[in-house]
Amino acid sequence: MRETPRIRIVLADDDADDRELMHEALTAAFGEQRHFEIDSVSDGEALLRLLENDCADGASGAGGDQKVCTNLVLLDLNMPRLDGREALRSIRQNATTRAIPIVILTTSHSADDIRSSYELGVNSYITKPARYSEVMDLARQLVSYWFSTVELPRGRGGSRSCV
Numbered sequence: 001m002r003e004t005p006r007i008r009i010v011l012a013d014d015d016a017d018d019r020e021l022m023h024e025a026l027t028a029a030f031g032e033q034r035h036f037e038i039d040s041v042s043d044g045e046a047l048l049r050l051l052e053n054d055c056a057d058g059a060s061g062a063g064g065d066q067k068v069c070t071n072l073v074l075l076d077l078n079m080p081r082l083d084g085r086e087a088l089r090s091i092r093q094n095a096t097t098r099a100i101p102i103v104i105l106t107t108s109h110s111a112d113d114i115r116s117s118y119e120l121g122v123n124s125y126i127t128k129p130a131r132y133s134e135v136m137d138l139a140r141q142l143v144s145y146w147f148s149t150v151e152l153p154r155g156r157g158g159s160r161s162c163v
Helices: 016-030 044-056 084-093 111-119 132-149
Strands: 007-012 036-041 072-075 102-106 124-127
Touching: 007 016, 007 044, 016 036, 016 132, 036 044, 044 072, 044 084, 072 084, 072 132, 084 102, 084 111, 102 111, 111 124
Parallel strands: 007 036, 007 072, 072 102, 102 124
Antiparallel strands: none
16 A cells, blocks of 8 residues: 655744744645644744755655655745745755745735745745635645645655655
């Protein structure tokens, strides 16, 4: 019997309340599916460290276990230490991380931020919803689109768990 690949989403946002709310919404969106994990970081430097460690071993973790690599990053633009723009630039310049789908999830409506994010290689740009029900709807849409509708790159060994 073939094991269902695990899905890993990373939330990169300096606002702890926003991270907690999106974590709750994504968990609800996955429903009965238990093959996902959600990690959170509060700045761009922590995101880059997580992704580098995530992809460093290829598809195998310690002891030969299947390593779960990031399938989607939800990235805020305005964070301390290294903002979302610089983190996005670094991710796209790194051969081991460049294929990871990234969705900007930010409060900025700025046309310059939208344009520059797409120029840097973001896959989608979404302005954070203001109401709880909108966050829940967004999480359902993200899960449906990224994990049911589109084809994501397959990692080593054909697994969808590492891009």
